[in-house]
Amino acid sequence: MPSEAVMDVATDLSERAVAALEPRIESFRAAVVAAEEEVRTEVVRRVGEESFKTEQALIELGPFAIGRIDPERFASLMGIGDTSLTPDAIDVLDRAERVLKGLGSPSVRHTVDVEPGGDLRDAVKAALARFGRAFGAARAVELARAGAFEPGEHGALLGALPFRLWNRAERRLAPPLVVRTRGEDCVPAGLGEFLDGNVALVLLPEGPTTPAPLARLITPGTFVMQTADPDDLMRLRGTGHPAVALLFDQDRPGQAYFTHDPDGGAVPWDRLSVVRIPSDDDLGRGRRASAGTEELAHLRAMATPATGEADPGPSDEVESLFGDGPDASVDELAAWLLSRTDLGEE
Amino acid sequence: MSGESCGLLHAARDDDRVFDRVDYEGPVARWCSGCGDHSVLSAAQRLLAEKQLAPENTVFVSGIGCSSRFPHYMKTYGFHGIHGRALTIATGVKLTRPELDVFVVMGDGDCISIGAGHWVHAVRYNVDMVALLLDNEIYGLTKKQTSPTTPQGYKSNTQPRGSYLPAMNPLEATLGITNASFVAQTAEWIPAHLFATLKAAYEHSGFAFVRILQRCPHFTADIFGEAAKQPDRVEILEGPGGIRVEALDAIYKNKVEHDSSDLAHARALAQDMTAIRLGIFFEDESRPRYEETRSIPQHSAHEKMELLEKEFERYAV
Amino acid sequence: MAVKLPTVGDRTPTDQDVTTYTVDDKSVEIVSDSGEGAQKCGQIFGAVSAKMGNGVWTVEIIPAEVEPPPRNPAGASGIRVRLGSEPVTNWGDETNLVIAFNEQALLGRHRLNALADDATILIENMWATHPDPEIRDQWSAAMEELSEKDYRIVEVPMEDACLDVVDNPRRGKNMFVLGMLAWIYDRDLELCRAQIADAFRKKSPEVTERSHRLLESGYRWAGEHLDFRYRIPTMESKREMVVMNGNEAIALGAVAAGLELAAMYPITPATSVSHMLGDVFERFGGVVHQAEDEIAAAGVSIGASYSGKCAFTITSGPGMALKTEFLGLAIMTEIPLVVVDVQRGGPSTGLPTKVEQSDLLAAIFGQPGDAPHVVVAPATIEECFHVMTTARRIAEVLRTVVIVLSDANLATGVAPYPRPLLSAEWQSTPPDQRPIPEGQRPYDWDPDTGISRRFIPGQLGGEHTVTGLAHDERSKVAYDSAVNVRASTMRSRKLAAFQSTLRPPPVNGDEHGDLLVVGWGSTKGAIEEAVERARREGLAVSSLHLTFLSPLPPGLKEIFSHFTKVMTVEINYSDELGDPFITEQNRRRGQLSWLLRGATLVDVDCWTRVLGEPLRPGKILGAIRDNLPKGGSA
Ligand SMILES: Cc1ncc(C[n+]2csc(CCOP(=O)(O)OP(=O)(O)O)c2C)c(N)n1
Numbered sequence A: 001m002p003s004e005a006v007m008d009v010a011t012d013l014s015e016r017a018v019a020a021l022e023p024r025i026e027s028f029r030a031a032v033v034a035a036e037e038e039v040r041t042e043v044v045r046r047v048g049e050e051s052f053k054t055e056q057a058l059i060e061l062g063p064f065a066i067g068r069i070d071p072e073r074f075a076s077l078m079g080i081g082d083t084s085l086t087p088d089a090i091d092v093l094d095r096a097e098r099v100l101k102g103l104g105s106p107s108v109r110h111t112v113d114v115e116p117g118g119d120l121r122d123a124v125k126a127a128l129a130r131f132g133r134a135f136g137a138a139r140a141v142e143l144a145r146a147g148a149f150e151p152g153e154h155g156a157l158l159g160a161l162p163f164r165l166w167n168r169a170e171r172r173l174a175p176p177l178v179v180r181t182r183g184e185d186c187v188p189a190g191l192g193e194f195l196d197g198n199v200a201l202v203l204l205p206e207g208p209t210t211p212a213p214l215a216r217l218i219t220p221g222t223f224v225m226q227t228a229d230p231d232d233l234m235r236l237r238g239t240g241h242p243a244v245a246l247l248f249d250q251d252r253p254g255q256a257y258f259t260h261d262p263d264g265g266a267v268p269w270d271r272l273s274v275v276r277i278p279s280d281d282d283l284g285r286g287r288r289a290s291a292g293t294e295e296l297a298h299l300r301a302m303a304t305p306a307t308g309e310a311d312p313g314p315s316d317e318v319e320s321l322f323g324d325g326p327d328a329s330v331d332e333l334a335a336w337l338l339s340r341t342d343l344g345e346e
Numbered sequence B: 001m002s003g004e005s006c007g008l009l010h011a012a013r014d015d016d017r018v019f020d021r022v023d024y025e026g027p028v029a030r031w032c033s034g035c036g037d038h039s040v041l042s043a044a045q046r047l048l049a050e051k052q053l054a055p056e057n058t059v060f061v062s063g064i065g066c067s068s069r070f071p072h073y074m075k076t077y078g079f080h081g082i083h084g085r086a087l088t089i090a091t092g093v094k095l096t097r098p099e100l101d102v103f104v105v106m107g108d109g110d111c112i113s114i115g116a117g118h119w120v121h122a123v124r125y126n127v128d129m130v131a132l133l134l135d136n137e138i139y140g141l142t143k144k145q146t147s148p149t150t151p152q153g154y155k156s157n158t159q160p161r162g163s164y165l166p167a168m169n170p171l172e173a174t175l176g177i178t179n180a181s182f183v184a185q186t187a188e189w190i191p192a193h194l195f196a197t198l199k200a201a202y203e204h205s206g207f208a209f210v211r212i213l214q215r216c217p218h219f220t221a222d223i224f225g226e227a228a229k230q231p232d233r234v235e236i237l238e239g240p241g242g243i244r245v246e247a248l249d250a251i252y253k254n255k256v257e258h259d260s261s262d263l264a265h266a267r268a269l270a271q272d273m274t275a276i277r278l279g280i281f282f283e284d285e286s287r288p289r290y291e292e293t294r295s296i297p298q299h300s301a302h303e304k305m306e307l308l309e310k311e312f313e314r315y316a317v
Numbered sequence C: 001m002a003v004k005l006p007t008v009g010d011r012t013p014t015d016q017d018v019t020t021y022t023v024d025d026k027s028v029e030i031v032s033d034s035g036e037g038a039q040k041c042g043q044i045f046g047a048v049s050a051k052m053g054n055g056v057w058t059v060e061i062i063p064a065e066v067e068p069p070p071r072n073p074a075g076a077s078g079i080r081v082r083l084g085s086e087p088v089t090n091w092g093d094e095t096n097l098v099i100a101f102n103e104q105a106l107l108g109r110h111r112l113n114a115l116a117d118d119a120t121i122l123i124e125n126m127w128a129t130h131p132d133p134e135i136r137d138q139w140s141a142a143m144e145e146l147s148e149k150d151y152r153i154v155e156v157p158m159e160d161a162c163l164d165v166v167d168n169p170r171r172g173k174n175m176f177v178l179g180m181l182a183w184i185y186d187r188d189l190e191l192c193r194a195q196i197a198d199a200f201r202k203k204s205p206e207v208t209e210r211s212h213r214l215l216e217s218g219y220r221w222a223g224e225h226l227d228f229r230y231r232i233p234t235m236e237s238k239r240e241m242v243v244m245n246g247n248e249a250i251a252l253g254a255v256a257a258g259l260e261l262a263a264m265y266p267i268t269p270a271t272s273v274s275h276m277l278g279d280v281f282e283r284f285g286g287v288v289h290q291a292e293d294e295i296a297a298a299g300v301s302i303g304a305s306y307s308g309k310c311a312f313t314i315t316s317g318p319g320m321a322l323k324t325e326f327l328g329l330a331i332m333t334e335i336p337l338v339v340v341d342v343q344r345g346g347p348s349t350g351l352p353t354k355v356e357q358s359d360l361l362a363a364i365f366g367q368p369g370d371a372p373h374v375v376v377a378p379a380t381i382e383e384c385f386h387v388m389t390t391a392r393r394i395a396e397v398l399r400t401v402v403i404v405l406s407d408a409n410l411a412t413g414v415a416p417y418p419r420p421l422l423s424a425e426w427q428s429t430p431p432d433q434r435p436i437p438e439g440q441r442p443y444d445w446d447p448d449t450g451i452s453r454r455f456i457p458g459q460l461g462g463e464h465t466v467t468g469l470a471h472d473e474r475s476k477v478a479y480d481s482a483v484n485v486r487a488s489t490m491r492s493r494k495l496a497a498f499q500s501t502l503r504p505p506p507v508n509g510d511e512h513g514d515l516l517v518v519g520w521g522s523t524k525g526a527i528e529e530a531v532e533r534a535r536r537e538g539l540a541v542s543s544l545h546l547t548f549l550s551p552l553p554p555g556l557k558e559i560f561s562h563f564t565k566v567m568t569v570e571i572n573y574s575d576e577l578g579d580p581f582i583t584e585q586n587r588r589r590g591q592l593s594w595l596l597r598g599a600t601l602v603d604v605d606c607w608t609r610v611l612g613e614p615l616r617p618g619k620i621l622g623a624i625r626d627n628l629p630k631g632g633s634a
């Protein structure tokens, strides 16, 4: 059991992580709230009494119309040709609105705890799927408004929507998460599939981990950071890329500190700024140490400039060439550089 | 090219669709058989598929003329406007909805005669869109009247003894307009070149003006109809910033070396109307774009009303 | 008769010598060569008076020539300020008090019959003793000419007096004049100082400071030398007021209405709207586009409206002519559009700076083909603000063009009105981007109202091409009779449906009587003032003011039937019976009277003038007296 003091440190760190993610949290929430307002207005309008429409016409026409235009009659001209919604569709809107309202509340927490013995990836997946209800609700609204909502086929949209099913635009609106782990369970290799769009994950281990758990998540388009300084998390605000950061609860000799920023340059060694890569000696022994050796080798390979190559230019196309491990990455980089020599083909 | 698509409900509609050329095909085009407009239509549909443009976010605007029927044959949004004024409508669309992809289709009478004023200014505004001039050197729809680009001496129903004046040179004129950022010429009877040019025009950020030499089998068959049979009359511009279509090398052997950033050389090349020169004459993406020079803040209705209250302070007594 | 008042050094009038007249209504003019600051002086005077609780209407006097030579009757430039103890709705009749910087500018006003026969004139007298003999001669000749009338002329050594406080009296004489006016009308000096500071806030503090000294000096001079003052009772106003001209009101109204794009090409007297918008619109997220011509301005606004924003374009007569084809397109494609026409005198370039109401029929019927749309005319500066919200909403609900007819009188008149209570609901919602359900068509005309739902680019499933060619519900080009009849009917039905929401206009005065005066647009204030005066004389006259000109409101025929005679009063041309060749049948009538005769089959007469100036209530009163049916109650 962690002592009380340790608990306090953890709470403090997770609060700071949430603070660093604030703009992303806000923009997700703003999108949810805006959608919720739009849906609510529509529901009210649809089920509202005629007098509501008259009131609306009166306001929208403004003072110039007073005494000149009969608002009740004018109201009857408004909304003609608008899709009329069936009671079932209105019901879908109503339910979706409640989902959105719940997720738009400022009290919604973006912090996730990995249960003892639980799996980091599963915890993240479940949390994202819960937030995904917002996207599911929005889709249900769109279907209902278009008269295409089939309860059998689409009913699940109002439940959870797994990340796998989020589309490009939804991924760009993704909510950020702060994930608390114990340390030994901080095995983020499986998180790669979530690093897309605007996803930002901050991992907070409450104990020792391997030296560079995030090394394997580095791809040219992903912002990846390991640090023990909570202030560094503010850098997450500046990046427009999917991001994952690991904030150690304390400084230990075997931890690697680095930042991989996609905007840093075209080649890995320009994007990667290393504060510390521990020597293999710092790792101690055992299973963790041998995993660590591999991670560090990967990091070192990326941090070392390949010699004798010209500036390869923009890196948009390299995305898929990475991620297969350190050796592969260097080889593929070379292959890619070669491929750029006959640019004239394009 | 996506702007304000940031809402949740909007995101819900992004359905990872994949578009095929047929997804852009409207009803069967009712131009005469042999009309060059068919070829431009196919090239445009191919371009949209290549670029995977969502049909609902793409707008084709045209004026009046045979060529201006174009939007009707596309399955995108379209605006078949009035004679000569397509560019003004397109400017309005793009100024308010920059995230939409806008293409403008005009005839030679449409653009160079009645719409000449708008053409000059649209080039200068340099608003991001693709403008296609389908130049058959005659008024097609109204049945063979002289157009500004009709060759001197060419007989028409309005000038039966032949056009009195030298033809207007749309390339030279466009290249002379301040702030022109993309000027190209292609021919509809060379589909590969046409496609490559449209693609370059689309990829250009700014106002891309493309003059497309277009056959009219009825009224000017002896102009481009003949030219199409004589590849040796065609000269292809090649060089830095240009387009390169290898497949054409076997047929079109005349090449002109040209750097598309060289405006003076572009003007010199454009001057000679006897040669049929195809390619990108000029491109400069650094030219100011009208819509970008005006950064428009976004405000909610309530914020606007607060600002308006402040404005009223100035008038309060 | 020129009365020479004691000048500096003579006996100072004591308080007992000063007579204070209490009046309800007073018009003041300040006239000068252009560039001498008369307008600034009048604006500050007007603003101070409004703040003190007087009704105020100010209007600039614009010289007939662009760069007139100095000291020339054609160059008279300046401002008229009409004050009242109640709200002032128009520029009034002749001027009662004139302050002239030179006798030639004064002559210009005299020759235009702008001055009341018994007007009091305060005039700079340095010209009388000018070293240039020619100027001295001009002065004497002018005094001779002015003596035709019973003016009371008071010579004031303005520049001389200014020299006491400043080195160069040429600059700042207008503030001395403001001081004189402040004394004559007993204006609050603190308010004057504050208003001056505000007017010169963009200049160096010295300018304000010098102006304050000149103000005090003028005030002192008047107190020492004049023997008359005026008191215009003020009224309590609980509501906060704002003061501006009609063009400024339209500009702010456009912002309030949530219009998002204004496209225009400069043209008097509409231009100042775009100046104002250029200043403020972008801060609200709007775009002001100065197009290459009026046609392009219409095209750009239609393109913007088509894209789901609501746009407007603003112009004057010549520009309206150019936009005509585009208006037809907007009506045919059913794209909402607000068009503001600030009318000037016409035809052609006409009278660019002067008021006329002669675009009415062109606005309603001026588009080739049958092109039903809405035409509405604000009557006051306050309405210029509010009309924009209503116009926009109508344009969007009906998917059609709404033309707002303002004019040079509203454009340049400045008056206070209650500060609007703004509503965020006037603003636009973002473009509708909901997918279009299967089977819906871009012109699914509701058979009862002709209204259909607008499809906007970006809406999935709504892809279609709008066209100015005849088209069916799917927007497919169709030349067959059935479609053309149906589409024409549907476009017209929208107007009928809208007409059914209009209420009959209220009659000003009794609902029965001898004469009903019908007006529209900016003449409302002058007409109602004239009717008020006529009724006080015991004449059985009422008036009716039309706001919607297309469609016309219901009930007109019924209202007309309660009067022996119906007559429009308008600022546009009509033949006079008695003119050569003119008969009852071939007479070309005022434009509203054409319209009303056609709509009601009532024999509506007209009284119209094209003087290039707003109607004067006194003149309308004269017309009312002249046109009362024989055997009336008077
Ligand atoms: C204001 C106006 N003037 C004239 C016309 C008649 N008109 C329609 S198309 C056209 C010329 C068409 O020639 P062009 O623009 O070269 O197009 P093409 O038919 O050759 O493709 C003319 C004069 C019109 N529709 N509107």
Ligand SMILES: [Mg+2]
Pocket (backbone or CB within 6 Å): B065, B107, B108, B109, B134, B135, B136, B137, B138, B139, B140, B147
């Ligand atoms: Mg042509």
